[in-house]
Amino acid sequence: MTLSMAGALNRGLADALEADDRVLVFGEDVGPLGGVFRVTDGLTARFGEKRVFDTPLAESGIVGTAIGMAMNGLRPVVEMQFDAFAYPAFEQITSHLAKLRNRTRGKVELPVVVRIPYGGGIGGVEHHCDSSEMYYTHTPGLRVVTPGTPEDAYHLLRASIDSPDPVIFLEPKRLYWAKSEVDFAAGVPMDRAVVRRTGSDVTLIAYGPMVQVALETADAAREEGWDAEVVDLRTLSPFDDETVAASVRKTGRAVVVHEASGFCGYGAEVAARLNERCFHHLHAPILRVTGYDIPYPPPKLEEHHLPNVDRVLDAIARLQWDDEVIGVA
Amino acid sequence: MTTVTSAERALLPTDEPLALLSAAGELVADPALPMPADEVLLDLHRKMVLGRRFDAQATALTKQGRLAVYPSSRGQEACEVGAVAALEERDWLFPTYRDSVALVTRGVDPVETLTLLQGGWHLGYDPYEHRVGPQCTPLATNTLHAVGVAHAARFKGEDSVALVLLGDGATSEGDTHEALNFAGVWQAPVIFLVQNNGYAISVPMSKQNAAPSLAHKGIGYGVPSVLVDGNDPAAVYAVVRDAVRAAREGGGPTLIEARTYRIEAHTNADDANRYRDPSEVAYWLGRDPLDRIEAYLRSRGLLDDTRRDAVLAEAEAFASKVRDGMNAEVAADPADLFRHVYAEPTPALREQAAQLAEELR
Ligand SMILES: Cc1ncc(C[n+]2csc(CCOP(=O)(O)OP(=O)(O)O)c2C)c(N)n1
Numbered sequence: 125m126t127l128s129m130a131g132a133l134n135r136g137l138a139d140a141l142e143a144d145d146r147v148l149v150f151g152e153d154v155g156p157l158g159g160v161f162r163v164t165d166g167l168t169a170r171f172g173e174k175r176v177f178d179t180p181l182a183e184s185g186i187v188g189t190a191i192g193m194a195m196n197g198l199r200p201v202v203e204m205q206f207d208a209f210a211y212p213a214f215e216q217i218t219s220h221l222a223k224l225r226n227r228t229r230g231k232v233e234l235p236v237v238v239r240i241p242y243g244g245g246i247g248g249v250e251h252h253c254d255s256s257e258m259y260y261t262h263t264p265g266l267r268v269v270t271p272g273t274p275e276d277a278y279h280l281l282r283a284s285i286d287s288p289d290p291v292i293f294l295e296p297k298r299l300y301w302a303k304s305e306v307d308f309a310a311g312v313p314m315d316r317a318v319v320r321r322t323g324s325d326v327t328l329i330a331y332g333p334m335v336q337v338a339l340e341t342a343d344a345a346r347e348e349g350w351d352a353e354v355v356d357l358r359t360l361s362p363f364d365d366e367t368v369a370a371s372v373r374k375t376g377r378a379v380v381v382h383e384a385s386g387f388c389g390y391g392a393e394v395a396a397r398l399n400e401r402c403f404h405h406l407h408a409p410i411l412r413v414t415g416y417d418i419p420y421p422p423p424k425l426e427e428h429h430l431p432n433v434d435r436v437l438d439a440i441a442r443l444q445w446d447d448e449v450i451g452v453a
Numbered sequence: 454m455t456t457v458t459s460a461e462r463a464l465l466p467t468d469e470p471l472a473l474l475s476a477a478g479e480l481v482a483d484p485a486l487p488m489p490a491d492e493v494l495l496d497l498h499r500k501m502v503l504g505r506r507f508d509a510q511a512t513a514l515t516k517q518g519r520l521a522v523y524p525s526s527r528g529q530e531a532c533e534v535g536a537v538a539a540l541e542e543r544d545w546l547f548p549t550y551r552d553s554v555a556l557v558t559r560g561v562d563p564v565e566t567l568t569l570l571q572g573g574w575h576l577g578y579d580p581y582e583h584r585v586g587p588q589c590t591p592l593a594t595n596t597l598h599a600v601g602v603a604h605a606a607r608f609k610g611e612d613s614v615a616l617v618l619l620g621d622g623a624t625s626e627g628d629t630h631e632a633l634n635f636a637g638v639w640q641a642p643v644i645f646l647v648q649n650n651g652y653a654i655s656v657p658m659s660k661q662n663a664a665p666s667l668a669h670k671g672i673g674y675g676v677p678s679v680l681v682d683g684n685d686p687a688a689v690y691a692v693v694r695d696a697v698r699a700a701r702e703g704g705g706p707t708l709i710e711a712r713t714y715r716i717e718a719h720t721n722a723d724d725a726n727r728y729r730d731p732s733e734v735a736y737w738l739g740r741d742p743l744d745r746i747e748a749y750l751r752s753r754g755l756l757d758d759t760r761r762d763a764v765l766a767e768a769e770a771f772a773s774k775v776r777d778g779m780n781a782e783v784a785a786d787p788a789d790l791f792r793h794v795y796a797e798p799t800p801a802l803r804e805q806a807a808q809l810a811e812e813l814r
Contacts, residue, residue, distance in 0.1 A: 156728045157655035178656045180625035181592060209591060212627060247521055250575045251590045387801065416805045418794050423521050423572035424785040428809060435812070 125308070130300040132274035133163045133239075135308075136281035137201065141171050144199065147285060149176045151186055151203030151239075160205060161241055161300055183213035187238060191220055194234045201285055207242040208251035214259070221290045222265035236290045237281075242270075243333040243383050245298035245430055247423040253297075254420055255333075255384035260292040261361040261393070268361040269314065270294040272335030274304050276358055279312035287314065294360075296333035315359045317367040323353035326377040326440055329368060329394055331357040334381045334431060341381075341436040350440055360390060368394070369401045376407040379439045381431050386414035408443040466668035466680035470712050473687040476740045478748025486691040491755055497538055497686045498746050498756065499764050501530040504554035505743060506768035507563060510775050511553065511570075515721040519779045521572040524551045528684070528716035531742035532618075532648045534558050535689030536711075539697055540616055545606075547586040547599040547617040551648075555618060559583050563771070564778035573783045584613075592623040596632035596645065603636075603643040603700075614642040614700040616693065622653020624667050630674075633708065637674040642700035644693060645676075645708045648683060650715035655728035671708035683711030684742040687749075714740070787813060 127135065140147050149164060149171075155178040158165030167176040179186050183204055190200035204210035210217075217238065224232045244253035260268045267289050271277035277295070284291040312318075320335065321342050330338035335356045342352040355371050357364065372378045378398055380391035391412035398410055413431045421429050457465070473484045480488075489497070508527050515523045526533055533554040537546060540559075548555050556566045561578045568577025569588055576587045586602070589595035599617035606613045623629060624647055636643050647667050651658060664670055671678030681692045689711055696707035714737035718725035750756035791798055791806040798806065 152653070153655045155655070157724075158727070160654070160723075178660050180661050181622035181653045181656065182625045182627060184627050185625070211591070247572065249521055249569060249572065249590065416790060416809075417799075417801055418790050419575075421790050422569075422574050422785075424783065425787060425790055428787045428790060428813075438812075 125306050126303050127274045127278075127306045128301050128303045129271070129274045129277045129295070130161055130163050132278040132306050133281055133295065134165055134167070136278045137164060137167060138170065140201070140282055140285045141167065141175060145175075146197060146199045147175070147201060148193065148198055149201045149203075150179050152181055152205050153178060154203050159203060161297070163239070163295070164203065183210055184216050187213040187216040187221060187236075190236045190238075191216065191224070191234060194236045195232055199235045199285060201237040201239065204238060204240045206252045207240055207254040207256050210238070210240050210256065213238075217260070217266070217292070218263045222263045225289070226265060233288050234290045235285075235288050237284045237293050238291070239293045239295060241297045241300070242294045243296050243298060244420060244426050245333060245383075247426070248297075249423065250420065253426070255382065255415070257294055257360055258384060258388065258390055261390060265290070266361065267291045267314070267359065268294065269359050270296060270332035271358065272296070272299070272320075272330070272332055272356045274302070275306045275310060276312050276356075278306055278308065279310060280314065280358060283312065283314045294332060298333050299336070302336070312358070315362055315364060317355050317357045317359070317364040319353060319367065319371060320356045321352070321354040323351040323375065325351045325375055326379065326443060327353045327355055327368075327371045327375045328379050328381060328436065329355050329357065330381045331360060333383055337431060337433060337436065338381055341433045341440075344433055344437055345440055348437070348441075352440070363393070363397065365397060365401060369398065372398050372402045373405040376405055377443045378410045379413060379436060379443070380410065381413045381436055383415050383430055385417045386412050387417045389414055411439045411442060413439045461672065464672045464675065464677045466666055466678045466710065470680045470682040471688050471692060472682040472685045473691065474685050474745050474749050476684075476745060478745045478752065480749070486688055486695075489687055489690050489694075491753075493538070493690065494687060494746065494750060495755060497534055497690060498750055499767070500534045500538060500558050501686060501743050501746065502764045503768050503771050504530050504534055504558060506772045507557050507775060508554055510772040511567060512717070512721065514567075514776075514779055520567060520570045522720050522722060523570050524720045525715075525717035526551050526554050528737060528741070529648055529650060529713050530554060531686035531689050532646065532683050532711045532713055535686040536616060536618070536646050536693045539690050539693035541613075541697075543584070543611070543613040544697065545584045545586065545599065545602050545613060545615040547589065547595040547602075547615060549589050549592070549595065549618055549620065549623070551620065552588065552618050556585060556588070559585055561585055563775045567775075567779065571779065571783070573785055574789070593619060593626035593628040593632075595619070596623075596629050597635070599643050600632050600636045600639070600641050603641040604639050607642060612701050614644065614697050616644045616646060616697070618646050618648060620653060621647060621649040621651070621658055621661060621667060622656065623647075624670065625661055633671065633674040633676055633706070636706035637676045640703070640705035642703075643706045644696045644700060645706065646693065647708070647710045648713055649710050650713050652715060652719070652729065654719045654723065657728075666710055668708060668710035676706050676708050678708040678710070681709060681711050683713030684740050684745065686742055686746050713742075
């Protein structure tokens with residue numbers, strides 16, 4: 125079935141609500157309006173106000189009450205309307221959602237999913253375009269997931285709702301309307317990266333909003349004579365070292381691509397891990413292509429900030445391609 | 454039965470919203486407020502006509518793709534204009550994204566007002582020039598800034614006050630409660646004006662609040678509260694004026710709930726038919742704040758067709774100035790990305806700026 129990512133998420137929520145009556149969906153405007161991106165469209169009509177409902181406008185309240193509900197046997201799936209509007213809930217997410225299992229020596233389990241539309245590329249004004257993944261991935265106790273295709277969106281959301289751990293589910297806004305085939309029977313495991321395209325010369329590591337850019341870059345790189353492999357991380361935390369390192373050991377070169385600012389960004393973690401695991405297989409330093417170290421720019425300038433095919437191609441060109449000179453096999 | 458003490462009573466709002474003018478523009482019986490002077494009423498009328506025309510122009514600009522987004526305040530002119538007109542030049546205004554009409558009423562250049570929504574930069578005006586804080590996108594965050602600015606004014610021995618605008622939805626955010634509490638404890642010269650327009654995007658008041666009114670929330674913080682008819686410009690002006698005077702004289706904060714209605718959808722991107730009945734809009738169209746003041750001014754012989762036509766002509770000229778300003782292509786300079794992140798660009802930012810310049814060569 126061909127679905128947009130928003131459609132696949134909607135189907136994922138509906139199927140989860142159908143499958144388990146402990147699942148609740150709530151947040152701002154998720155009821156009759158169906159969410160500002162229509163991800164929850166039709167769910168109140170189908171499952172009733174007790175299961176899918178609008179809350180007062182208070183993110184800390186939404187996540188904090190979800191924690192209490194999960195402590196008492198429910199499985200809340202909550203929506204933060206936009207990335208930067210999740211910050212009022214930061215205390216609840218980082219100090220409580222992430223830590224209660226640990227603090228209580230495993231007695232308290234919090235199967236809460238926090239859905240956050242994130243990232244730019246859609247001409248949104250300030251506070252509507254942040255890439256906040258690193259705040260969450262830096263916090264032990266949270267799982268952080270971001271799909272790159274409608275099929276992954278469906279399956280990863282189902283798996284997140286089933287997860288006994290809290291999940292920050294980051295939905296790349298710019299992919300909401302991108303359509304492709306969804307196989308409902310496929311099954312996509314949590315915590316596993318996937319090789320989206322195989323290649324032998326360089327590994328492009330991307331996730332969420334940048335998966336499409338990486339795939340397009342791989343096509344363009346082919347014309348320049350570089351055979352690029354694309355790895356879609358899908359789960360940012362925990363990190364799938366095995367899949368990523370296997371690819372980089374094979375190709376010997378890697379470029380990490382993400383929208384968020386580079387400094388202390390996710391790419392730094394990826395590069396460090398690969399250095400530790402693949403040093404002797406590397407033909408070149410691992411490069412990062414990221415947003416600049418600036419607050420997210422206004423719509424008229426965002427194209428200059430966001431990584432694009434040209435910028436990734438440039439990075440590939442900067443990798444050392446003369447093995448003789450470098451002396452690494 | 455518990456009894457309400459007189460001290461508590463002084464903090465509580467009236468049962469019914471305070472008003473000076475009825476929906477038909479007639480003087481209400483026994484008004485609890487002083488009627489503003491005739492020149493003030495004429496000035497309010499003129500500014501409301503300009504404001505409405507500006508709002509319509511901005512809405513039209515979204516259709517031409519000139520604005521990324523526009524949240525209309527049509528129907529809320531009595532609040533936008535009445536409140537701002539009650540301020541003096543030395544006072545501060547802390548608006549939200551919906552308050553563009555409040556900004557132009559304050560004298561902010563209309564094109565600079567729209568810069569945020571047009572997408573050229575996050576803010577187009579100098580916040581110090583007219584003492585107007587940046588329009589606030591994350592809800593309720595401006596309430597605390599207003600308290601801080603007001604407190605600092607007192608600290609410095611100035612008698613300026615701060616007016617912060619927020620919506621009904623924003624009263625649910627923790628920041629609003631913290632701001633009211635700080636304001637109460639510090640007796641900060643700040644006025645909280647909640648424009649209760651019935652909805653936070655799609656969420657109606659019934660799902661936002663269980664108190665008898667939003668104004669009732671003041672009592673728990675020791676902040677006196679007023680409930681006013683938000684479609685009555687004379688009443689909004691009078692209550693804000695009164696709160697400003699009290700704050701200026703050291704009387705501390707006031708919370709005002711103004712009952713009004715958002716005639717248009719949340720923004721041009723929103724579909725209001727999904728969550729509200731058109732009959733509700735029709736009811737409120739019959740309580741239009743502009744019609745109300747016009748009817749009153751005419752009944753008093755203060756407004757005639759000649760004066761009205763002159764104001765309309767001024768509004769047309771204003772709108773065409775906005776159009777011209779918005780039609781001029783803004784040259785967005787990529788180098789701006791790296792300016793003003795810090796007082797001085799860091800070495801890393803200099804390097805990134807050079808990289809981008811190289812790329813764009
Ligand atoms: C902290 C935060 N959460 C969510 C949003 C998204 N959002 C933008 S406007 C809005 C509704 C605001 O309603 P209200 O405060 O009543 O003001 P109105 O738009 O009606 O003027 C929401 C939920 C936001 N801007 N900030």
